Amino acid sequence: MSLIEALNWRYATKKMNGQAVPQEKVDQILEAARLAPSSSGLQPFKVIVVTDPELKQTLRTHSFDQSQIVDASHVLVFAAWDNYTEERIDEAFNLMNSERGLPAEATADYVARLKSMYLPREAQVNFEHAARQAYISFGTAIAEAALLKVDATPMEGFDNAKYDEVLKLNEQGLKSVTVLPLGYRDTENDWLVGLKKVRQPKSSFLIEK
The missing domain is CATH 3.40.109.10 (NADH Oxidase)
Structure with a gap:
């Protein structure tokens, strides 16, 4: 299927x-x-x-x-x-580097950029x-x-x-x-069983430029 x-x-x-x-x-x-x-x-x-x-x-x-x-x-x-925290980001990349056999230095710059983007933000925004x-x-x-x-x-x-x-x-x-x-x-008690699936037609769903 x-x-x-x-x-x-x-x-x-x-x-x-x-x-x-x-x-x-x-x-x-x-x-x-x-x-x-x-x-x-x-x-x-x-x-x-x-x-x-x-x-x-x-x-x-x-x-x-x-x-x-x-x-x-x-x-x-x-x-x-x-929230995103320094510890959580480090943990994710420590695992990533370990699994890929890479030294921490390989992703250090990228991790620093992530932290500079996520850590100053409000917790709700990060959530x-x-x-x-x-x-x-x-x-x-x-x-x-x-x-x-x-x-x-x-x-x-x-x-x-x-x-x-x-x-x-x-x-x-x-x-x-x-x-x-x-x-x-x-199948005996669900009122939705057997009803036609209805979605927007492609003509209105898709906006092509």
Whole structure:
């Protein structure tokens, strides 16, 4: 199945049937998220994988009672760095240089430029930039799930502050951005099943110069 075919197959599943997604498929989705591009390769976000039923029930109460949170097999929470710091930038490039067999001097000038750009900025500005990087990974995970015929529901409808509290994200310097429940559609009870996918026509979607 091509990516275009997979994207035509997928939809934002509103009701899941509780069936477990095989771990190997979850691993593939998470690997796609991990391999997604990010600005300067910093990967300024984490993915929290929630499977505990009690924890999912707690999160449901902070998700406008959306049932996908508890009916999903796995709930992925994408959480971005609350700020860019010298330590975080150094850690990312130390790993990069180590994996590539490069001395620190090889990237020293580039790292200095990054720090001069990020560190003076307000934390909220940096968080918003990190959140945009998380969204790239989020979209990549959605695409991979579709290729594997795993249903996924992109969600912004949740109380970010409560998620951060329940998952203890603040203690890790993280703030929740988006949520992606993974599972399988309930074909008997999901009102969206079988409805035509509707998107803007190319004539209005594309602006060609």
